[in-house]
Amino acid sequence: MNEQQKLKKAIQREYLECVQNPIHFMRKYCTIQHPKQGKIKFDLYPFQERCLTDFKDNRYNIILKARQLGISTLTAGYSLWMMLFHNDKNILVIATGKETAKNLVTKVRVMYDGLPQWLKTNTEEINKLSLRFTNGSQIKAIASNESAGRSEALSLLILDEAAFIEKVDVIWTAAQQTLATGGNCIVLSTPNGVGNWFHQQWVGAEDGTNEFSTIRLHWTDHPDRDQSWRDEQDKILGPSKASQECDTDFLTSGESVVDPQILTWYKETMVESPVEEQGIDRGFWVFRQPDYSKQYIVVADVARGDGADYSACQVFELSDMEQCAEYKGQLGTTDYGNFLIEVATKYNDAILVVENNNIGWATIQTIIDRGYKNLFYQSKDLQVVDVEHQVNNKYRSQDKSMVPGFSTTQKTRPLIVAKMEEYTREKLVKLHSNRLIDELFVFIYKTGIIHSRAEAMQGYNDDLVMSYSIALWVRDTALRLQKDRNDQQWAMMDSMLESNGNFVDHSAGFQAGKPGMPNNNPWEMDIGKDKEDLTWLIK
Secondary structure, three states, rough: HHHHHHHHHHHHHHHHHHHHHHHHHHHHHHEEEHHHHOEEEOOHHHHHHHHHHHHHOOEEEEEEEEEOOOOHHHHHHHHHHHHHHHHHHHHHHHEEHHHHHHHHHHHHHHHOOOOOHHOOOOEEOOOOOEEEEEEOOOEEEEEOOOOOOOOOOOOOEEEEEEHOOOOOOHHHHHHHHHHOOOOHHHHHEEEOOOOOOHHHHHHHOOOOOOOOEEEEEEEHOOOOOOOOHHHHHHHOOOOOHHHHHHOOOOOOOOEOOOHHHHHHHHHOOOOOOOOOEOOOOEEEEOOOOOOOOOEEEEEOOHHHHHOOOOOEEEEEEEOOOOEEEEEEEOOHHHHHHHHHHHHHHOOOOOOEEOOOOOHHHOOOOHHHHOOOOOEEEEEEOOEEEEOOOOOOOOHHHHHHHHHEEEOOOOOOOHHHHHHHHHHHOOOOOOOOOOHHHHHOEEEEEEEEEOOOOEEEEEOOOOHHHHHHHHHHHHHOOOOOOHHHHHHHHHHHHHHHHHHHHOOOOOOOOOOOOOOOOOOOOOEEEEOOOOOEEEEHHOO
16 A cells, blocks of 8 residues: 555545544644634633533533633534535524624634645635535524524524523524424523523523523633632623623623522522412412501502503502512403502502503593592602592692602603612512512613613513512602601691690690680681681691
């Protein structure tokens, strides 16, 4: 056997080894672009080899990873291996944006360009977003959108930084038909809080309720990193961001309004099953029955009526802010108004606060028509609130500006959210509802172009959270202002009675009148020759 024949035999053996073993192929022949050293051989770490084995052995893989472990590069190498040694493999990369998706295809191209000629095949198409070989295999990269997964049948779907992809749940649903012919999937991401699609799939995989195989890659898996490196990340990124980027911990990652560790404490120590589940839909959960010696507040958020959200209400005891009951459902506006009257009446004629945005007015009108006496009214400028029924109490111009219900506006929303975060963080409330805690887990700060806004993650609701937040704000702010106002009114009446000669002792109310004139009206004040009726002060 001459040297040329020996070379052919060696190449054949190497080729067959590469076909059978992606670890051998990548370690020996793939080139990567190192940020400092330039193009170097892809010298795999042990944890990367384990990942490749999992890619081959499992159809669906989900990777919870720390940053800068080379997993995107590893996935690119695995994609190139599939395309070179298998015919008609169709690979789709979906990422948060076009640039991120393009980076993975660029890594595939760099590896392909560095291969020896005998490993290469002919190309039909090569550009920044796609690479296609003459054997029918191809890889394409696209930015996330709702129709991203609705393409031809896929051999491999790669979701890069899935926890940060908008509407990834919709994309995943659409992709199910394209993967139905036996395609594989690799989902990889750093954590981004709890409750999102990536977190749900990870938890489901750990529980065995979905098809994903889990791969967790902590920063300590990288052999070149030690605690001094981790401490440096705290200094560079800040503790919160460094935790998200390095520690693979869902609870310490993300932009949750309330610290997930606090919510976990509530879930473990205070959440309990309701003693009753009432209503046709069993949506009204009762945790504490009414106590005649206590005062309560009922706060309601009314659904838009399009089926995308829910009507929700919270019942809290006013003195220690213990959650007594909760409703979440989709009643009509009239039925909901009647339901709220029933609940508020049951809880000792509780203060009834209804959010008056949009469809909420229809529910408020039902409550007004039925004459519920403790409907919450609020001034437009938020300076005065009145929990008394004021429909006919329009003696003063200030009263005429009062409107029923609570208005959630650009001004009030940050206030009520801040109040909610403070009370929850300091554990000043007693929360028993698992539904509410679950909503709080996915209630996050979303950063916009101008400012951030606290709201539910995409695909979730915050109806229970908002009614809970309003309850805390009204209790801590509005009712305190009402008490201050009442104290001022009584002080003013004391002063008037003294100056009018009517004051003797009104510790239990006004007395009959001036000495010697018991039949005088104690609610009148002399103003020259005229008298002014003061009864508006107590209505």
